[in-house]
Amino acid sequence: MDLLRLSQLLISFILLIISVTLHEYGYALAANQCGDPTPSKDGRLTVNPAAHIDLIGTIVFPIICMLLGFSCLFGWGKPQRLQPASYHYPRLLWIILGGFVSNLLLCLLGVLMLTFDGHFTLIVYTLLQINA
Template sequence: MFTLYQIVRNPFLVFRMISLPVALVIFFFALVIHECAHAWMASRCGDNTARYAGRITLNPLPHIDPIGTIIFPLLLILSRSPFIIGWAKPVPINPLNFNDPRVDLARVGASGPLSNIGLAIISSFLVWIFTYLPMGEIKNSLIIILLFSVLINLLLAVFNLIPVPPLDGSQILSGLLPTHLAIRYETIRPYGFIIIFFLLLSGLLWTIILPVVQLLYNILFLWVGRGF
């Protein structure tokens, strides 16, 4: 049995302690917020395509992507991966409607991962609050759920920042590159899923994202001491 201090300081223990149904609820909620952020930012930048398509909604159904929301996470679960990651249906956008097409494309791409980082910060703040409340075992259960929320949101943020289509990192990079380089870069889009599955099966995916997730997690929980 792990102490609360050990769990907070060794975040990936949480994946061994949380039930699959609870994990999936948190996972889908994080994905929905992620996609809502894309749609909202696109609307702020002058493109209401996603708004008219009904993508600014907490209803998960419009956001489900067969591969990223169902098949990819299911493969991770069946392969006994300790982590769950994925992506939702890309938000429809029309860059021609943007106020500044190149910059706004990057803004829309960045808004999803930033929303997950925001959720991670909120969850870590709630962990800090709950540690000072006398709630017994209920408190411990809530803290474990919140720690999982921190981790899943950091995982989704870092994973989606990988610059491989259809992940957000590719949209950010495409928006920041000079036009001639962006056009050449977009030629890898048809092979994006192949690259992602190669990274997963080779183990390189975790090698890339886990150190970054661990670093961000440690920053969020610098306040934790042994007296905790």
């Protein structure tokens, strides 16, 4: 494996961890705002990646994808525990949208970075690929 490919994989892996962390944080924040105290009690209401990384989904599976030469990288974070009794059914939609909105904001950030400066092309392309 050449140095360029290795650096691309490292950038992809770092962006995957950032994306998973922000996705899960958005999900936890939305649940907390809708009245569910579980994410806060579980220590998930933070942008610290350690609180959101799932060993299999965020570390092992992406590394296997890299080693097998897959062109795209994906993974998942640690599942959130929620208490549905803490909120009413219509609020569940807002909780689900919390993670989606964080991915959408990351995509918009990537598009803005591409618009203003072409030096971040690889990083932005990878960010968009992971979150879109």
